[in-house]
Amino acid sequence: MTFSGEFLAFMSLALVAVIGGVLLLNLTKVVHMVVALVFTFVSIAGIYVLLSAEFLAAVQILIYSGAITIVMLFGIMLTRHNDTSEPNTGRWRKLLVFVGVLGFAFAVYIGIYNLDLPSAPNDLHVNNTEQIGIELYSKFIIPFEVTSVLLLVALIGSIVLAKKDDEKEAEKE
C-alpha cells in the first residue's frame, strides 16, 4: 500500500476520531466526556474535507463542535450531576450490551468487507457550495421549507418545555 498524503490524513483523522469516542466511554467526569467528543466532531469535519464536502465540513464545525457541544455543556451545568458517578449498572448487563454491539459490528463488517463498488468520476469538489445551493433551491425546495417549520416547532417546543411553570401554578391557586 502506498502511503500517500490522503491516506496519512485519513489515518490520523480516523485515529483522533476513534480516540475521542473511546475517551467518551472511559472518562469519569461528564464535562471531560463532552470535551473529548469535540475532538471527534472536528476530525469528522476533516473527513468531510477528504470526501470533497467542504461546505459540510464548515457546517459540521459550526453546528456540532460549536452549537451542540455548548448546549450540552449548558445542560450539564444547569443540572446538578453527582460528578464522577460510579457506574453501578450491572456488570452482566454491560457485558451483554458489549457482546451485542460486537456482534452487530461484525455482521456489518462482513457486508463492508465484501463491498466492491465501481468508482465513477465525479466533480463534487468544484464549486461545492454552489452545487449544494443550486440543488437545494431547485430539487429540494419543499424539504428545505419543511425544515424551517421543524426548526420553528423545536424552538417553541423547547421554550415551552424548559420554561418554569410558576405562572400556571399561580393561576391554579
Next chain:
Amino acid sequence: MSTVPVQAYLALALILFCIGLYGALTKRNTVIVLISIELMLNAVNINLVAFSKYGITPSITGQIFTLFVIAVAAAEVAVGIAILISLYRNKKSVNIDEMDAMKH
C-alpha cells in the same frame, strides 16, 4: 485515483456508530446518552457523504441529505435538553435509571 478505499470510510463510520451505541445503552447520565446519539447520527452522516463521492452514481444528493440530518439533529438536541431540564426540575436527578415514571 483515490488511495483511500470506500471501505475505510465505512469502517470508521461503523466504529463510531458502535461506540455511540454502546455509550447510549450503558451510560447513566442523560446528557451523555444524548451526546452518544449525536455520535451515532454523525457516523451515519459519514456514510452518506462517502457514498455521495464513491457510490455507483456519485451525486451531490448525499451531501444535501446530510444537511437535513444535521438540522434535525440540532432540533433534537434542543428539545432533548429542554426535556432534561424539565425532568431535573421535577425529579432532582439526571440519572436515566431513575426516570421510570412510565414503568410503574
